[in-house]
Amino acid sequence: MPMFVDTSPPGHCIFCKIVAGDIPAAKVYEDDLTVAFMDIGQVNPGHVLVASKRHAVTVINLTPEEAAAVMQTAQRVAAAAQRAFDPDGITLFQANGEAGGQTVFHFHMHVLPRHENDGVALAWPRKEPAVHLLQGYAQQLQQALQEQTAAPTV
Numbered sequence: 001m002p003m004f005v006d007t008s009p010p011g012h013c014i015f016c017k018i019v020a021g022d023i024p025a026a027k028v029y030e031d032d033l034t035v036a037f038m039d040i041g042q043v044n045p046g047h048v049l050v051a052s053k054r055h056a057v058t059v060i061n062l063t064p065e066e067a068a069a070v071m072q073t074a075q076r077v078a079a080a081a082q083r084a085f086d087p088d089g090i091t092l093f094q095a096n097g098e099a100g101g102q103t104v105f106h107f108h109m110h111v112l113p114r115h116e117n118d119g120v121a122l123a124w125p126r127k128e129p130a131v132h133l134l135q136g137y138a139q140q141l142q143q144a145l146q147e148q149t150a151a152p153t154v
């Protein structure tokens with residue numbers, strides 16, 4: 001059941017080109033599995049994207065090692081942003097699929113320094129369903145966890 005269609009083949013997407021150095025980016029940090037660079041949109045100063053070096057579309061397509069490396073890089077960059085920009089807060093944001101808000105279909109996590117009243121807002125309509133519905137959702141996920149293999153679905 002493919003959830004996310006890869007419209008940009010490996011090596012041809014914009015972030016693959018940044019990884020390869022074929023197009024310019026203001027790089028902040030890189031290691032074997034990840035690269036961090038300034039988001040051209042700069043929602044706030046210090047807004048960084050942490051991308052997998054390998055072309056993977058979503059979080060589901062990362063290997064466990066890549067997923068761990070991405071969070072380690074995001075933590076390092078967040079700590080650096082705290083030191084460099086002294087924000088009031090930091091939001092980590094990561095979108096998967098068009099419906100999830102993803103616009104570049106190569107895995108990346110936003111590290112976004114935040115300030116009081118900076119105008120950043122995520123519409124988050126709470127539903128607060130009955131407890132038996134929560135338990136049902138949990139059971140669906142537990143069953144899915146048992147069924148899935150450890151291998152990523154690249």
Ligand code: AMP
Binds near residue numbers: 039094104
């Ligand atoms: P998302 O909507 O989560 O997929 O985020 C994609 C982000 O990539 C946006 O915030 C863009 O501003 C950013 N972006 C797109 N092209 C580039 C680029 N060439 N260099 C740096 N950031 C980019």
Ligand code: ZN
Binds near residue numbers: 105
């Ligand atoms: Zn790519």
